[in-house]
Amino acid sequence: MSRTAEVDLNVVDWLNNVIAEHGSTPSALIPVLQEVQKKHNYLPEELLTYIATALNLSPATVYGVATFYAQFSLDPKGKYIIKVCDGTACHVRGSLPIYEAIRKRVKLVDGKATTDDGLFSVETVSCLGACGLAPVITINDQVYGQVTPEAIDLIIDVLEKREGM
Amino acid sequence: MGQMIIDGQKVEFDKETNILEVVRKARIDLPTFCYYSELSVYGACRMCIVEIEGRGIQASCHTPPEDGLVVRTNTAKLRKVRKNILELLLANHDRECTMCERSGTCKLQDLAQRYGVRQIRFGERDVKLPLDVSSPSIVRDPNKCILCGDCVRVCKEIQGIGVLDFAHRGAKMMVTPAFNKQLGEVDCVNCGQCSAVCPTGALVVKSQIDQAWDAIYDDSKTVIVQIAPAVRVAVGEAFGLPVGQSTLGQITTALKQMGVDKVFDTSFAADLTVIEETREFIQRFSEKKNIPQFTSCCPAWVKFAEQYYPEFLDNLSSCRSPQQMFGSVVKRYYAQDLGLDREQVYVISIMPCTAKKFEAGREEFFVANNPDVDLVLTTQELISMIKEAGIDFASLEPTALDMPFGFATGAGVIFGNSGGVSEAVLRNAYEIVTKEELQNVVFNDVRGHEGVRDFTADLKGTEIKVAIVNGLANARQLLEDIKSGKAHYDLVEVMACPGGCVGGAGQPISQNGTNLRKERTKGLYREDQRLQMHKSQQNPMLTSLYEQWLTEPGSEEAHQALHTEYGSRRRIDTEAIKINQPENAPVDIQVCVGTSCYLKGSVKILKTLTDMLQKDGYEEDVKLRAAFCCQQCAGGPVVIVDDKVMGNVGFEQIPEIVQLVKSKVEK
Known part of the structure; x- marks a missing residue:
């Protein structure tokens, strides 16, 4: 599967701002995921791992939330x-x-x-x-x-x- | 305090937090899949339902007891609901019971029998999910999972890791590591506690029985077995002997009958560990260097530290665990005594532990592609082999272990209990520090079942602050307290499993883990009492081992054979975030954003580097990625330029990196 969806130059920078906006707490997880979904049309695995690190959650928990809601997709979506x-x-x-x-x-x-x-x-x-x-x-x-x-x-x-x- | 009426009996309650505990106190075995008194209450399985007068059917596990409640546990309605639940669980469950590792110890099988489920009105699940065999210790079979969440909670709450969690929703829900990866690709420390609480065969110990038989049948191999302390007080459970009774002699007889050549005691190697570790401790203590010293016997704890606390790796004792010291001594020296090459000797460990399987496979413990320990079997696997061989274990006459490594002191035997390593080290340290003979060898402060215990040992004026932890969640808390300066210790013993090795996940499966652990613990302390010697330094076999081969504790030779080193370890195999991937760019740069580097500000380094490369016009010459852990955590923040690893990178090094890029581009 192609994982090379357009991740722009300052993705980490952008993600840090998003996380800072919502706070580095577990309760910020869903709003942060929503922003990533909106921007990339899906949730890239590497960004989820990064979010887990930043919010002090286990990656398994982040994956659990990301797969629970239909609004999130873990695969790149089509045009x-x-x-x-x-x-x-x-x-x-x-x-x-x-x-x-x-x-x-x-x-x-x-x-x-x-x-x-x-x-x-x-x-x-x-x-x-x-x-x-x-x-x-x-x-x-x-x-x-x-x-x-x-x-x-x-x-x-x-x-x-x-x-x- | 209060009183309830349960099935017509008056039952007093006091500290019980839920009706289930009160019902069980009344000696009624209410069935559960998802209830463990040591874990949080989840209320998923609904097997523990009761009828409460005026309230209808309630799950007893999360209903608090109240004075005057009238509770019934066995009514027509309850029976029907429970049977239905079992039938629905079985509808979605692999039904090949005869071939299941957990046949006989499976709660689902047991309850289906108890409730007489003889027919399932639904077809079998048509999709078979693949097994996860990536871990050296645990096999995960998602087809057998009943979604009780016991593994999820034990990993999160007892071990503080959270390798597994629920994913997806509704009929597609499953318990899985992150991103549907395999256990071997994530931060699992192989403690196996998930398999110990799993009510079915969804998580089981990886069986290596076939390899053991192959080695035993192979005439060209001399098979040498070592038996860990905690194993001797658990095997008897499977053969109807009293819990906690030591059956070391019977195990030896059984192994010899099965065709093993030599049977030795890991407690001997534990004595050796005590000597080396005490010497190391006293040196560090007097130099005030790398204090606190953490024990390193528990391989799950070692992997945990490598993944989460790289900054403490220098504080870990460099001593190999008793299992690995044993393997090293046998292959390095004892093989020579026997006139054999190391390849001709096959070392099998019998361990209460699943993580020992992982430890034996660590590359540090290989010499010329040959492992010091060839195979690790758990207590469970040994029991299966005894049963397979048709040996009537309970009526076996005990046999003495072989010499020289069959001789151990009580200090080596209590290694199997939480607090045992500390006590054994103190028995040695006391005599070294005070230069007097220790009269009373029992350190009562060390003993107990609590997850964290600390006390100050007074060695005639020399005060040593000791902490004993079991459960890695407790270890994490303690490490955070040490980091923040809230706590100070000289010696910290960490065991991943509750109660120490006696509560290891390789021990026989039981529904009543806590009580069994306590009995096994007592059994090991009784063994210590029974033995002639209680201090490792008294072990005469050890003295001759040093004389013949190792010269003295802490010698160059001892370091070669008995010590090791640790390295930081990645938690999860995740691809790096691609920041910029111009085609044909000649330079490749990775900036680590794994937790350790992240906390040291690597993201700012990444941002500054990106900006500077852009400013100087090298944007198109560099493939830039944000990587997840380069396993160099102690030197973070880490930047890797092609194959050059740069550690402790600060803003002042960034021009240097740009310069490097420039020279590479010009080339």
């Missing part, structure tokens, strides 16, 4: 994050066939969530709160309502074209 709503309304209107259609289209196999080229991440979410538009997906926070497996092809076509594929 386009596709969220398929699988709340009750979307589920009964066929969200799973759509989920499968997307995975098939972007060629995701073996339970992977992100394509090898780092372009797409596909995940399900519990409810996007747009049940009237069911089934719903979002791509980088843009909402697509009443999607069908056929519509998926069109949507992905557009994105791939934009990426020059």
Whole structure:
């Protein structure tokens, strides 16, 4: 797995500021992780080890918290994050066939969530709160309502074209 | 004080903090998976539920006792719930009981039997997770974990480390080291206490029985066994003998029947340790150098110190542990007496300890690729071998150990108890310091079960401040107090396991660890009483060992054979943080941001260095990384430029580093 996501020049400096802002105490863990998630789109292992050192926690505990919450990801995410709503309304209107259609289209196999080229991440979410538009997906926070497996092809076509594929 | 009615009996309670303890006081064995009186209460397994009149079903482990409560522990409802819990746990648990290391000592198996679970309405788990066999001491099988969290709490609360924790959520929840790494890649000190509290086979001692049999069957090898002090008072437990009774003679008979060539006593090597360690202590004490002196017999403690307290490594006694002194003496000298090469001699240790397996594999204890100790078996493994060989242990006649290393004094035997090393050293130090014979050899202040004990030994005017610690969380607290100047000691004995080696994780598994430990402790003190000699310096075999080979305590030869050194050790294998990775950059720089360097301000060094490289235009010539521990903690902050390691780097050295980069780039 590629771990070379863009870590900018002063990452340690930046992280120190974040930690200083929230305090070097165990209770600062979740806010600090949220900031890292926001900046990098995932939680790089080496930064988690650093955070454990700085907050005087065991790395196992930091890993436990990072894996507990769905808002955190330990793998680098793709450029386009596709969220398929699988709340009750979307589920009964066929969200799973759509989920499968997307995975098939972007060629995701073996339970992977992100394509090898780092372009797409596909995940399900519990409810996007747009049940009237069911089934719903979002791509980088843009909402697509009443999607069908056929519509998926069109949507992905557009994105791939934009990426020059 | 108060009174409760439990299943119709009136039961008084006093200091009990929960109903479970009161129920057990009433001699009702309420089942639990996650309750240990020495750990915090977790309340996960719900097996200890009771019905309290007016309150319904409650978990007794975290319900405080109250005067007048009417409690029932056995009702139709409770029975149904408990059976259901067991069935659900088994639905998610590997059911290949016959092949499990813990078959017979597994709590889940035991309770499933007790509650008559004969059928599981659910299918088996289809995904099998891989075993973690990376550790030299412990095997982790996540397929057998029931998520009781006992291992998580023992590692955090007793050892102060926290190698394991819960990760993920819901059906995917598991107990794992950080980042799903293996035990061998993280800061586990191999004490094995997690396996001692694990109710199932999810964490077990790594068995090396096959290798032991192979060596015994191999006619070209002379197999020499050493038996650690704490083993003799624990083996009998497995064969229905009274807890704490020494069975050293029977163990010897059994080993000889199994085909071992020589059986010796690690207590002999403990006597040797006492002589070397006391000499070292008196020298340091008189020079006031590297005081306090910490003991170094416990390999879990040594690894702990290497990982967390590199600044104290010079304070550790340089003495090898008795196990390693024994191995060294046998392979270096005794093999010559037998007319054999060291490769022809195969040394097996029987230890109460899982960390000893790790210790025997440390590269410092190899000579020409041959280890001083070839194999370490735990008490548990020895018991299995005796059973496998079909030996009726309880009715064996005792046999005397072989000479010369079968002769030990009581001082060597009490090494297995917390406080034993200190007492043995004091028995020797007293005579050296006062030049008088010690009449009363018992130092009662040293003895006890508390996690931290301290006292001042008065050697006729020479006062020695001694601290005895067991449990590494206690050790951590003590070290912090020493660091901050709150505490001052001359001699500190540290053992990782509660009660010392008698409570080691290699000892037989039991549900009632605390009481067993106390009985084993008493057993070792009885052995000391029973033996003729109580002071290591009286051991005649030791005298001849020095005469023939070692010359005198602390000699050059003794240092070669019996002492060692320590180095700081990385806690976790994590890749370095990549700060800047220009392609084709000719220079590679790592700045250590592991805990020790971090606390010494290495991050500021990193920042300044980054800025200066940028300012001088070398940004594109340097691959810059923030590394996690370069294992040079004593010299931190550490900066590594290509293969040049620079220690104690301050801001004034940064221009020097930039200069170095410049010269490399120009080349």
